[in-house]
Amino acid sequence: MSCKSRDEVLELAKSKLDELIKLTSDLIKIPSENPIGSQRDVIDFVKNYLSEAGIPCEEVGCNPDFPCVVAKIGKDEGFSVILNGHVDVVPAGDRAQWEFEPFSGEITDKCILGRGTSDMKAGVAGVLFAMKILAESGAELNGNIRLHIVSDEESGGQFGTKWLCANGYADNADACLVAEPTGHNTIEIGQKGRVDLVLKSYGKSAHGSLAGFKGENAILKLIKVLENINMLREIEGCYKESQAQALINSKLIADQKNGAGTGDVIDHVSANVGMIKGGTRPNMVPDYCEVTVDLRLPIGVGAKEIEDCVKKVIEKSGVTGVEYELDFQTFGNYTEIDAPIVEAIKKHAEALWKDEVLPAYQWASSDARDYRVKDIPTIQYGPSNTVGIHSYNETVDIEDVKNAGQIYLLSLCDLMGIAD
Numbered sequence: 001m002s003c004k005s006r007d008e009v010l011e012l013a014k015s016k017l018d019e020l021i022k023l024t025s026d027l028i029k030i031p032s033e034n035p036i037g038s039q040r041d042v043i044d045f046v047k048n049y050l051s052e053a054g055i056p057c058e059e060v061g062c063n064p065d066f067p068c069v070v071a072k073i074g075k076d077e078g079f080s081v082i083l084n085g086h087v088d089v090v091p092a093g094d095r096a097q098w099e100f101e102p103f104s105g106e107i108t109d110k111c112i113l114g115r116g117t118s119d120m121k122a123g124v125a126g127v128l129f130a131m132k133i134l135a136e137s138g139a140e141l142n143g144n145i146r147l148h149i150v151s152d153e154e155s156g157g158q159f160g161t162k163w164l165c166a167n168g169y170a171d172n173a174d175a176c177l178v179a180e181p182t183g184h185n186t187i188e189i190g191q192k193g194r195v196d197l198v199l200k201s202y203g204k205s206a207h208g209s210l211a212g213f214k215g216e217n218a219i220l221k222l223i224k225v226l227e228n229i230n231m232l233r234e235i236e237g238c239y240k241e242s243q244a245q246a247l248i249n250s251k252l253i254a255d256q257k258n259g260a261g262t263g264d265v266i267d268h269v270s271a272n273v274g275m276i277k278g279g280t281r282p283n284m285v286p287d288y289c290e291v292t293v294d295l296r297l298p299i300g301v302g303a304k305e306i307e308d309c310v311k312k313v314i315e316k317s318g319v320t321g322v323e324y325e326l327d328f329q330t331f332g333n334y335t336e337i338d339a340p341i342v343e344a345i346k347k348h349a350e351a352l353w354k355d356e357v358l359p360a361y362q363w364a365s366s367d368a369r370d371y372r373v374k375d376i377p378t379i380q381y382g383p384s385n386t387v388g389i390h391s392y393n394e395t396v397d398i399e400d401v402k403n404a405g406q407i408y409l410l411s412l413c414d415l416m417g418i419a420d
């Protein structure tokens with residue numbers, strides 16, 4: 001079968017939407033927990049699916065336990081778009097908390113059930129399906145579509161997207177869609193950065209029975225510093241005029257999802273005192289204490305601002321013998337709101353859902369940064385029921401999956417110059 005126009009491509013997709021649902025369910029039936037599980041079976045499944053669709057693919061990577069699959073359709077020149085998804089899932093955890101078998105892949109009237117449905121095997125199924133339909137349709141692509149399926153996202157990610165980006169697989173791409181769960185009315189176009197702040201305090205040991213008279217308590221010193229840690233949360237992001245709308249959208253979404261007032265998390269530094277260790281025995285005055293603070297940096301905040309503020313926090317606490325280390329992992333990153341991939345997804349999602357779809361920034365971070373640091377306009381958009389993600393009773397709505405598959409396909413038609 002060969003069809004040329006977008007309408008024909010869409011008709012072909014519509015006739016096969018049940019296949020998309022079955023594909024999602026089949027992926028769920030292959031346990032791919034990370035950590036603990038193997039990624040071999042799920043990766044073999046993806047390779048098989050592509051081969052049967054007549055799409056040449058290749059297994060690549062640096063760790064045989066966490067391989068990646070890459071594939072490409074279209075021609076070498078022209079617009080190049082990457083579709084990214086991860087097939088590893090977080091462990092199912094305590095089975096007693098599940099109301100259904102987490103790897104059954106059961107399809108009900110409205111939903112598909114199981115670990116990884118929303119995060120993110122439905123998204124993976126959507127991009128595989130869109131690519132297969134385009135290949136099968138025979139429509140001529142004015143450019144190419146590259147597929148990046150990874151199996152290491154949930155536990156570090158160094159063998160997945162980070163590796164692909166570092167090894168040339170994302171070079172010269174013009175756009176990237178990561179099919180992570182966002183829900184149908186949000187397109188994620190930016191995210192916060194992250195730095196681990198380690199505070200270390202040094203004291204003097206003494207017999208615990210003489211505490212207050214002898215020695216210098218390193219734990220109490222660090223507590224004084226932590227009393228001022230919220231000074232870091234006053235640091236604000238810095239945005240261009242063209243980012244104003246996305247910022248408004250992001251705060252609105254954060255308020256809706258996390259409660260009124262939480263929108264400030266988008267454009268301010270967040271600081272979580274996450275780990276503390278100190279002391280040796282109850283009967284000894286502790287001479288060492290260490291705290292790790294997870295700081296998330298809004299777009300536009302750099303290393304110097306953070307470092308200056310950390311110094312002020314320590315200074316204000318009035319204690320001596322406190323040192324700090326800053327381990328910068330990423331900075332805030334974003335894609336312009338008018339990038340073709342943002343506009344394409346927004347247009348088709350709004351048309352299909354008859355609902356407003358808002359480009360916005362995340363309060364957390366994801367693999368999208370690896371593409372953005374290479375200056376590739378990158379978005380996240382994928383089907384999702386938030387409730388079960390990284391929790392129990394994970395599901396995804398069938399309608400959401402079917403619509404996402406069509407939105408991906410129609411957006412790819414736009415980017416690949418397939419006319420009505």
Ligand SMILES: [Zn+2]
Binds near residue numbers: 181
């Ligand atoms: Zn995910």
